[in-house]
C-alpha cells in the first residue's frame with residue numbers, strides 16, 4: 782500500500798448529494814489506478830475517523846469499498862474490496878449506525894446478523910469472508926452505498942422523518 786503516494790485529499794460527499802443515491806459500476810480491471818483510488822480512500826477514511834468508506838462517498842461511482850474494523854485484532858490493517866457482494870446472510874439484529882456522508886446523526890438499523898461476502902482483493906484475487914458482528918455490519922453498510930442506499934433508507938418512516946429533521950435543523954444552525 783505504501784508504494785501509492787497520497788494524491789491529495791478526497792472530499793466526502795454529504796447527503797443530500799445526488800451521487801449518493803446512484804448505483805456504482807463494476808470494476809472491470811484492477812490496476813494501479815484502482816489501487817491508488819483505494820489507497821486514497823483509506824487515507825480519507827482515517828482522516829475522518831471512519832471505519833468504512835465506499836467510492837461513491839468520494840464522488841466515484843465504482844464498486845470499491847475500504848474497511849478498517851477498529852474493534853478487531855486487525856486494527857491498522859485495512860481491507861480493500863473490489864466488486865463486493867453478499868452471497869449469504871443469516872439472522873437479524875439492530876445496531877447503531879452513522880455515516881460520514883450523513884453527518885451528525887445515528888440510528889438503530891436492523892440488518893442480517895452475519896453474512897458471507899465475496900469480492901476481489903487489490904491483487905485481483907477472489908476473497909470470501911464469513912463474518913458477524915461489527916465487520917458484517919460495516920460490509921453491509923458499505924455495499925449498500927454501491928447500490929445508492931444510505932442507512933437512513935433502511936429505517937422506518939418515523940425514524941427517517943426524525944433523522945431528516947435533525948439534519949435540516951443542523952443545517953439551519955450552521956447557516
Ligand SMILES: [Zn+2]
Pocket residue numbers: 879880881882922926
Ligand atoms: Zn456510510
